[in-house]
Amino acid sequence: MAYTFSGGLDLSSSSRIPxxxxxxxxxxxxxxxxxxxxxxxxxxxxxxxxxxxxAYQSVGSFIDRGDVIPxxxxxxxxxxxxxxxxxxxVGIVIESDGSGRRAELAGFxxxxxxxxxxxxxxxxxxxxxxxxxSAGWIFRRILAxxxxxxxxxxxxxxxxxxxxxxxxxxxxDPGTVISGVKLLMRALDVRRxxxxxxxxxxxxxxxxxxxxxxxxxxxxxxxRKYPQDEELSLIYAVTGVRLSDAGHPERSLCCVIDAETxxxxxxxxxxxxxxxxxxxxxxxxxxxxxxxxxxxxxxxYCSVDHERAERIVLGGLLRGRACKNxxxxxxxxxxxxxxxxxxxxxxxxxxxxxxxCGRCVAVCPSKxxxxxxxxxxxxxxxRVCADYSMNACTGCGCCDFVCPAYxxxxxxxxxxxxxxxxxxxx
Amino acid sequence: xxxxxxxxxxxxxxxxxxxxxxxSGSPSIRGIMLHVAAAVTPALIWAVYxxxxxxxxxxxxxxASCVASDALLTLLIYKKPLISDLTAVISGLMLxxxxxxxxPLWIPAAGGFAAMLIKQLxxxxxxxxxxxxxxxxxxxxxxxGRMMIYTAPxxxxxxFGNVDPSLASETAMTALNDGRxxxxxxxxxxxxxxxxxxxxxxxxxxLLGGVFLxxxxxxxxxIPVSFALTVVLIxxxxxxxxxxxxxxxxxxxxxxxxxxxxxxATDHATSPCTGLGQIFFGIGCGGLTVLFRYTGVFYxxxxxxxxxxxxxxxxxxxxxxxxxxxxxxxxxxKKQKNDKKTPxxxxxxxxxxxxxxxxxxxxxxxxxxxxxxxxxAEDGKNG
Numbered sequence: 001m002a003y004t005f006s007g008g009l010d011l012s013s014s015s016r017i018p019x020x021x022x023x024x025x026x027x028x029x030x031x032x033x034x035x036x037x038x039x040x041x042x043x044x045x046x047x048x049x050x051x052x053x054x055a056y057q058s059v060g061s062f063i064d065r066g067d068v069i070p071x072x073x074x075x076x077x078x079x080x081x082x083x084x085x086x087x088x089x090v091g092i093v094i095e096s097d098g099s100g101r102r103a104e105l106a107g108f109x110x111x112x113x114x115x116x117x118x119x120x121x122x123x124x125x126x127x128x129x130x131x132x133x134s135a136g137w138i139f140r141r142i143l144a145x146x147x148x149x150x151x152x153x154x155x156x157x158x159x160x161x162x163x164x165x166x167x168x169x170x171x172x173d174p175g176t177v178i179s180g181v182k183l184l185m186r187a188l189d190v191r192r193x194x195x196x197x198x199x200x201x202x203x204x205x206x207x208x209x210x211x212x213x214x215x216x217x218x219x220x221x222x223x224r225k226y227p228q229d230e231e232l233s234l235i236y237a238v239t240g241v242r243l244s245d246a247g248h249p250e251r252s253l254c255c256v257i258d259a260e261t262x263x264x265x266x267x268x269x270x271x272x273x274x275x276x277x278x279x280x281x282x283x284x285x286x287x288x289x290x291x292x293x294x295x296x297x298x299x300x301y302c303s304v305d306h307e308r309a310e311r312i313v314l315g316g317l318l319r320g321r322a323c324k325n326x327x328x329x330x331x332x333x334x335x336x337x338x339x340x341x342x343x344x345x346x347x348x349x350x351x352x353x354x355x356x357c358g359r360c361v362a363v364c365p366s367k368x369x370x371x372x373x374x375x376x377x378x379x380x381x382x383r384v385c386a387d388y389s390m391n392a393c394t395g396c397g398c399c400d401f402v403c404p405a406y407x408x409x410x411x412x413x414x415x416x417x418x419x420x421x422x423x424x425x426x
Numbered sequence: 427x428x429x430x431x432x433x434x435x436x437x438x439x440x441x442x443x444x445x446x447x448x449x450s451g452s453p454s455i456r457g458i459m460l461h462v463a464a465a466v467t468p469a470l471i472w473a474v475y476x477x478x479x480x481x482x483x484x485x486x487x488x489x490a491s492c493v494a495s496d497a498l499l500t501l502l503i504y505k506k507p508l509i510s511d512l513t514a515v516i517s518g519l520m521l522x523x524x525x526x527x528x529x530p531l532w533i534p535a536a537g538g539f540a541a542m543l544i545k546q547l548x549x550x551x552x553x554x555x556x557x558x559x560x561x562x563x564x565x566x567x568x569x570x571g572r573m574m575i576y577t578a579p580x581x582x583x584x585x586f587g588n589v590d591p592s593l594a595s596e597t598a599m600t601a602l603n604d605g606r607x608x609x610x611x612x613x614x615x616x617x618x619x620x621x622x623x624x625x626x627x628x629x630x631x632x633l634l635g636g637v638f639l640x641x642x643x644x645x646x647x648x649i650p651v652s653f654a655l656t657v658v659l660i661x662x663x664x665x666x667x668x669x670x671x672x673x674x675x676x677x678x679x680x681x682x683x684x685x686x687x688x689x690x691a692t693d694h695a696t697s698p699c700t701g702l703g704q705i706f707f708g709i710g711c712g713g714l715t716v717l718f719r720y721t722g723v724f725y726x727x728x729x730x731x732x733x734x735x736x737x738x739x740x741x742x743x744x745x746x747x748x749x750x751x752x753x754x755x756x757x758x759x760k761k762q763k764n765d766k767k768t769p770x771x772x773x774x775x776x777x778x779x780x781x782x783x784x785x786x787x788x789x790x791x792x793x794x795x796x797x798x799x800x801x802x803a804e805d806g807k808n809g
Contacts, residue, residue, distance in 0.1 A: 345439030
């Protein structure tokens, strides 16, 4: 029996997209490092225009609710511009000089047995490792569960169709992933790690030899379903406990570590490599790109025509959002770039009224009533939305996918969340 | 390789504003309606075979009346042209299938108008709280009940003019209502050689259509199964005629129970969306059907039972959510209320005044046809 969660989409026929070898993007012309547009994170610049920077050098920091997280440049070059909006620094532009110079890196100097939870959190924070699969920084996730949990779930599941970066990374270098998890487990005194992967995924064959004799690890074969890679879906699939609504008081139950995060943690601890490169899937190829590379550079490298594109989507076709133009930079969580041409699909006809077909309720992994929330959001009754567990929505987009009336449910729920938070802040 | 080519096999790429999924795996409303039409076609063809071409004329009149009334009423009430999503066609088809073949021809025409009137007056497609076809059928049953003539299969019916009342034959339902044993055998009711309404003759063909809809994911199995099981259970435990256990079998096969369970109670707009709500709905329909049949005044209790339950569809959804939805929120909310002991329910249910940025979007809650183009301030993932 395969482990799974309730709801979700069975996209099995289309997620068997092969992943090619991971290639590295040749030196891009420039990168743009920006603070996320969430109204909370501030960007503090540590360099001045014209200053030379090396790859892996810290060029500033994000200040996110009191935490200072350094920002690293993925390329060597010169700072050409500092972006400001409303008298606030929001990012910097670095032009490459083609030298490929690297800052000197130093791994953790000491025995790995001596790592304490505080030290590991410090390293992860200074390496700016984000938490993939859900928002936030990995050190925060670890701090929230440290000492409370004795259980890890290693997320090796595939994301939405067309995003194969995680699978490709694990297949190419499974050793780093497992070493990274072991390192975190030792530091945090975690005695058990369950590896969740699709039962027909090549990841299982690759990882099984590495963990066969290790009593700490156990492979959990999950059903191929979207959004299996989301934190709440994984916890429900593996432990059978449904977490819902914001706040996650039960987060102490277990800690979900993404495979790529684990690999990044290993590199950060052992070699001192900061997180400034992501694997981006374009079609069936995977490219390692520095964070902040313009989308057009990646598409050019993959020889995908973006001039005639109708939409360029940052992310997969389910979770992603459309770029304003082809020069929009990637961020540290970008996992794919998808292109839609005029001939590919149909323009959405006018949204028709909800027929209450119940498809959105059937597929919702959070077991909420998306159609009702969307209707209430349209009527601006945001408080009612909150009463009906709006905050349990993870934004997976399953409801939009199945809606025969093409109602932008995900967007409406998100709008309600934003409006309600603005109102309560006031 | 182009990713979209790989995806396209079972989903469509869609182009919408800035956010939201860009692929869709759902048939359109039109597609859903075509599925429903395909599902009832076998039963319709069987009726044509048994009762002749008059069946098709009744169906045609009913569909034409529904489409014409729908277009007219949309124009009059909402000043908008008709959306051609085939919902009116399906309502007409459904109405025709619940009428006997010997019905006077003006009845489906009037019924079609009544059906579309209730649909448009209660807010247009999707907002109607009563199944239009069922509403019209029940109205016809109440007003013109005595003009409904059921004829035995094989009796020659005139294509147009009225049917001679002397041709009337007894249906299994009449016998059961009178507390007698029907003339037909269980087998005849199962494959369909009996008098009755156009769509409900053959139980097997109804099952075929229903299973097709369930397999294609158009309807959920929960409503029909809980509906039919409730009818069987009650009639088995409390048979009206103490013959033997076959009373339960006769009850489920005669009249419109199966047709109502698969095609009427599953109407999207007038049935619950949540799984638990659907089960409650089915049980309610089944219970009311048996009650109406045992003690009510109707010829067949199934249609009025569904019509009564229609009103409860949305409340049942909310009830199911309270029982089965994300539970944590409820508990913490309760806890907080108990702690504070000052429940500010008035504030919680009150609408939030639109203080912010109300100018940037324009959402009407009438037909809701305007796409909301928001600023897509995607919140950063690092929040």
